[in-house]
Amino acid sequence: MPGVPSYRGCDACRKQKKKCDMATPACSRCSRLKIACVGCGQLRYKFKDQTDLQVVRSSKKARSRASPQFETESDSPGSIVSIASSRDSARSGAFISLLDITDPSYDLRCYGPWFKDLPRRLGTNEALDAAVEAMVGFYPHLRRHEQSSLSRGSLVKYVNALQALRTCLNDPQKASKAETLCAVYILLICQGWTGKDNDQKVSHGEGLAFLLTAAESGQSSDQFHETIRDTLYVPVILEAIFNPRIRLGSWFLRFKDRAFGPPAPITHGAQKMMSLELKSLARIPDLIREPAKYIDDISNSYQRMRIEIPLLKASLHLADALASKSPTSGSIKTRIQYQVSFGLLVGCALIFNGYLRAFGADDGNMVEEADNMANDAIKLAHDASQYRPLGASFVPLCLIPAWTATDDIGIQQRVVEALMFYQDDFSPATSRGWYIMSYWLRGEMDRIRSGLGPSPVEDYSERQWGTIMLDEVGNMVCGDDVSDWFYSSD
Template sequence: MPGVPSSRGCDACRQQKKKCDQLKPLCSRCARLRVPCIGSGQRRYKFLGHTTSLDQTLPHLAKQPSTTKDTEPTPPLPLATRLMPVATIPVAVPSNKATLDASRFVSALQVTDVRFDLRIYGPFFVDLPRRLGRNQALDASIRALSVSFPAVQTHKYTSDMYKAYGEALGCLRAAVGDATTAGSVETLCAVYLIVICQGWIGRGGDIFPSHGEAIAHLLNAAATSKNGNWQDEFAAELANTLLVIVLLESFTNHRINLNPVLWASELPLTIARPNREPHISNSPTGTDGVECLRIPALASISSYVRDVRGHLPGIRSTYYGPLQRDLARMKFLLSDRLSCNDTPTERHVHARRQTRYGMVLLLALMANWALSVYDTTSLRTTLGDGDAGGGGAELELEKEANYFVDETIHLAEEASVYRPLAASAMPAFILAARTMLGVKQHRAEDDGDRKRKLARLARIEELLVLYRGDFPASAAGT
């Protein structure tokens, strides 16, 4: 092989250019001189460097203009430049702002750890890079989300994050105020991304007085719009995910009013029906068979909450029917630990089921409170309690409320392994449990009951501190 030295002598003999007998463990010369014998018998390779000068690669640079009396001679190129290897000459890769944003966002999507997987916010996230370049507000919100994503893990907030976030807010306000873009699916998606980004690094009150009101307005516009871009799978998945979020917010914000056509069973609708399932809800068929989390059921519960006294029969039938079945089913599914925590896919399934169970517990807490406050008389008759005072029915509701609170606490403790993103819904469930403990007034409380209640409240506060630590910038503004 050309350029390969034939000598296999030790380093000491080669340095002195002496013949080495390559004896082991020491050659004769190293043994006699009592020096270390290293490298004996090893084959060495000599790498021949090759450089191409710019004069050879670019002939037009090698020809210097001739010197005349009227012109100054052109100085030759520096030696370092003329001997520069061709490989070191930078080659510009075609790119623009959209391609850089897409590359950054795709890198974030490649995270498969469920704790930091953006797809937990909706299956349509994988389609977002293909939507770049269509809507300035969506482009800016994707950029803000991508730039802010590292802070979810590091909790280090840079000026670039807040700059991108502020630019996205400005673009979104312009898009919502423009009649040509206000009703587009891209603008609605931009609102959702900004809501997520605000939860990471925002301090509250940065965009709209109520995110749910703004999203509800855009969804209602989409329901009656003749815009064709609402007919694809991306729009269907986005609308289905946001419907669940808005319906949940409507429990406490009665200014949210959604068009019933959004969950009507008889179409045609201007929004297509999704094939994939959103993270926190079920599709119309439901992979887990959770009845109360289907969009029509959530819409009915929302109407119950707006007028509790007028819908007591509906609340009662829901509480003792679908809610009890859903609680038992989700409890059973989560008790099966054989297929959990093995692969990223199974972790996703487990995290989704925990979120669903938390939502069912939240609905059960609300219904339990409504019945204990407004339906005490009916419960005495319905449950057939022989006590004239109806204490049996009230105590039964009290036991169930305590059970729901304990289940919520246990669920939040188990879900902490999926913090921050896959368990980001847990604080809402913990707050619901704390509210229930605060508003329930039990007639038969003794010292033991009060101690247990205080212990539950203390554990809930500990969990809230734990979960709020996942997004310290957002928590600091509350």
């Protein structure tokens, strides 16, 4: 559970237990010692792990002190209901505590504004209840950068959430419920934080794609359900780009002209970014699965991105200036929205750039454009780093294509350095996935250059991912060795 210590001095004074005068730009002590003054005035959160059983016990003790008669009624039906109610209250209270955190680095609402509506839905779906408990259990580890040493209690909650989800998915009445979709999405987020997949044969992204397809076949008048689906389209589409086992159903063809990211560009006269419309994003997986068939569509999409990237980049510069001049919660939120949109647009453009060059369709400018966009991705990673981990969790999605598309060894090394910097925000398994996806994407482009075309679907399994061979723990097999990170450029 989070608490809020009152001390707001800088980190250096806090570590030495000294009183900080909180002067700006540096406190007196840091100025005197000529050391960096970091964290002055910052609100710090402190987390204490508390299990549901501890909550129930403490509540029971409180009731016993207030009225001794409860001791003789502990086995009554009313007592059982009370314990269940206490557990529900503890779950809701813990989750609400996390939603109260507005620091963009740890704000759960970055995953969807509807997160604030989840507490009122707790207690109606066992999969959602268990998924929320798993997220609450993992969150302190995310905050303390301890994903590699997760507590036994948090892992047990995650396993329980997977079991509860399976139960709901086996129930036709619950499988397509909005709460079940939420549960899958929350576990997808937890998997990204920790890399834990419990040896699943099917990823949560694949499961979401299946559920969204099933949900589209039915009619729902629930606005919450519609909002959930609109949010979940994006992570499914993004995972489908890197996971050929995900096949988007016919539902994406019915997308309206909805765009991902901010509602409108900041710059005057800027056009709507057609490349960020959901129907445009949803086409990308199919385009790169059959690039020879859709080479003209890839070329047309890339030409449009060439026009849109400078426009969105100008809007991002204005958002940066506004957030720097007046760092309000609104201006910071807008800046992050533009960073995410720009990162996504650049990442997609880099993929198309690499595929077009693999087909020999370079018009003479694409090598330079790939280098420039890769440098843009590196700069974006640097600028967004102040909002790590959650507010900058999108960054690897543009760094992976940057490493793949550029042929400049120096730029590649800087991309790897940026990925290494972001490694600490996620589990080793998650960062290993970045590495595998980078080499997989380059391998697919190499197959196209050699005239073989993309890897067939049957080449994707537990021990193989396209051109990449994996060992039993998921590391990449490189001749007689295995590797879980990028090769040195030496």
